[in-house]
Amino acid sequence: MKELTFETLIAVFEEIFGRGLFWAMVAVAAIVTLAYLFVLIRDRSVSWKKFLLAQLSMPFGGIAAVLFVQKVTRSDFNDIGGPVDVFVLLGVGLVGAIGLAILVYTLQSLLRPPQDA
């Protein structure tokens, strides 16, 4: 196989996390995304109050993601050796921040739907 196909990529991710965990994570991500879209469509507008809390949660999500990756890979901030490492670190933090923000917004909307809806 000369080309890196989508199937190959899936195969590697299955190997990293184990088939069960990988697809469970894909399912959770899909459910959260769908729930997010659901509340957006249901409420027909973004609740800026909820969005504010979601934004406030972002740093926690970012830091948690970085610490999680460092813990499972037995590394720390001293191991940053070059610019590419800084980008990886920021990337991990960004994914954690956005993920938690979406989760927080969606949970708030599901638990406390707008009163006048």
Added chain:
Amino acid sequence: MNSNRRQFLGLALGGPALAATAVSARGSEPTTKTSAHFVILGAGAAGTALANRIASRFDGAKVTIIDARKAHYYQPGFTLIAAGLKPADYSVSTTAEWLPRNLEWIEEAAAEIDPEGKSVTTTSGKKVAYDYLLVATGLRLNYEGIEGMSLDLIGKDGIGSVYAGPDYAAKTWEEMNRFTDKGGVALFSRPATEMKCAGAPLKYAFLTDDYMVRKGTKSKSKVIYAAQNKGFFSVPIVSEKVRMLFEERKIDYTFDHVMKKIDPARKIATFATPEGDKEIGYDFTNVIPPMVAPDVVKNSPLAWQSGPWVDQGWAEVDKGTLRHVRYPEIFAVGDIAGVPKGKTAASVKWQVPVALEQMAAQIEGKESTVKYDGYTSCPLITRIGRAMLVEFDYKNNLTPSFPGIIAPLEELWISWLMKEIALKATYNAMLRGKA
């Protein structure tokens, strides 16, 4: 080749952002119709990857694999086990779980190869005829090649040996852990033969040194690296970088030292040097034995008949096509291949498609231009949390997969992440014929 490599490492990175640029829809793989009987010797990394690829590459082929081993070892994990970063079972799976269902597995070792009569005889005397023979036996760790050394010494009296297997790697960690608690003289070396992953002896020296620094015992210790020739690594630019790191870390080094004898009672290793035998005392050492071809290849007509590898017995194949120089229906892949570089899993990944395409062309009566350029890769760990992603080819050129992004001679966290998280996954996907 370069885009191929980038894709492979894109996978290893597990970085969808980087990999996404290389992702394309699954192309239709060519298949060759044949009723040929392919016999594979060895179900390690190379043999297993071949078995899974042949099944999809050749339509109608019969495949037989010959190997007595029930356990499959992920050997790149041994260094991590021996550094206390992974448990011994991290590297252990079963041969059976990787093999395709529609193949015949003879659970015996090969005892004799008859390339004239095109057959292999197993240890029980069973004769297996072949049309194409893929030699992927791996190599033999020749511990008897060091006087006084034996496997039962590993894990006590300051003796470790990372290569011997997952359990021995774990015992090596126990001993290294004990040693680095109190400090002393740590002695590292490598054999003068060809060897698998020539970066591993260096990695283990760096990791032991790192533990002493972290535990505060480095100041009362001495670390010595005794190189087997005049360099630390076959690629000069990498060797020079290693020298710089050794000096920075205050690791002593000496050249032209080949371990020939070990005295566990006195804790002294004897080295052959151009000026005669020299003794070096140690409190901890990682013994790496000479490496040679298994007897079934070494004592067969397949082995090199002249030149520096006569004693070591590697299969005499063309370094580009991996086809045997005297028997065109025989190919060697992995550690057993008598080529100048590439006794690593990364090399296997590049060699397997070459052997397949060369065979396919041969069956179709064509000539293939697909060649192996000696590519291999070594995530050279320089401490826990950092590694250098060294990639190179036959010509000692550095062949970075991400030039300008991941510098080959820089100690980086991202290179460590690849080794720690993604390499085993990529290896497993390779075994299944999917990477």
